[in-house]
Amino acid sequence: MLSIIVCHDKNRVIGFENKMPWHLPNDLKRVKALTTGNTIVMGRKTYESLGKALPNRKNVVLTRDKSFQPEDAEVIHNIDDIYDLKGHVFVFGGQNFYEQMIDKVDDMxxxxIEESYPGDAFFPEYTFKDFKVLSIEExxxxxxxxxxxxFMHLERYKND
Incomplete structure (x- = not known):
């Protein structure tokens, strides 16, 4: 299973100066609950914004930089290597990685965030023509x- 996990504002802002522009503990708890015991894959800048690997899950960093070797995360250099990862894999950001994966994931x-924030990183546009809503929770x-x-859980429509 390949999923995206993301938090964005009403204008699809996901970051500003390599940080999240808000603090929302409910979202952090949800991320922890969903990803613990699974695999998260992120770009190098996202990993660096975290400062370290997140505990109790496999952390994988996608980067072109062959010299980047964090002690607490696995590194892949080709986006297609994501398909070799076992179990439930979550695409964890940032913007470029989300843009490359949004058409390939099973669900999101x-x-x-129902407000607007300044931002320089955005989540790509998506529509409910491509995804059906499995749940919405205030x-x-x-x-x-x-x-x-x-919180929304969206599943890609299957072309049967």
């Missing part, structure tokens, strides 16, 4: 989660 786990607002948001 999307957190939508995010709970509290003292730590003050930004209106919702």
């Amino acid at each position: 786990y999307v957190t939508v 995010g709970v607002l509290d003292e730590k989660n003050t930004i209106p948001h919702h």
